[in-house]
Amino acid sequence: MFYDFFYCTHKLLIIFVPMVANIFLFISGGEIFFIMFIVVMVFGADKIPDIARGLGKGMRQLKDATEDIKQEIQKSADKQGINTDFTKDIKNQIEKVKENVTDNINEVTGSIKRK
Numbered sequence: 853m854f855y856d857f858f859y860c861t862h863k864l865l866i867i868f869v870p871m872v873a874n875i876f877l878f879i880s881g882g883e884i885f886f887i888m889f890i891v892v893m894v895f896g897a898d899k900i901p902d903i904a905r906g907l908g909k910g911m912r913q914l915k916d917a918t919e920d921i922k923q924e925i926q927k928s929a930d931k932q933g934i935n936t937d938f939t940k941d942i943k944n945q946i947e948k949v950k951e952n953v954t955d956n957i958n959e960v961t962g963s964i965k966r967k
Contacts, residue, residue, distance in 0.1 A: 895903060929936050 892900060926936065
């Protein structure tokens with residue numbers, strides 16, 4: 853029983869911690885563990901892999917649908933003869949702005965870092 857609980861919790865943490873860390877930047881590891889513990893207590897250790905699998909499939913389908921929409925828009929633009937090269941220029945400019953902002957933030961904060 854304990855092994856099943858630990859194994860499922862471990863698998864759940866491996867799957868969800870990187871995803872949760874990206875979404876909730878200001879939640880500590882202890883809080884994430886507490887939330888995962890509550891999830892295990894509510895759903896049970898045997899159902900968590902099924903829930904995680906379902907969430908993974910749903911995220912994959914969403915990503916695939918997004919890619920399909922992008923491809924359809926690109927095909928339609930190519931078919932109509934619309935030049936989409938300007939999007940690459942916009943992406944490059946956005947990346948440059950991101951780098952400048954990051955550099956400015958690093959200059960301002962200096963040795964002050966969030967622990």
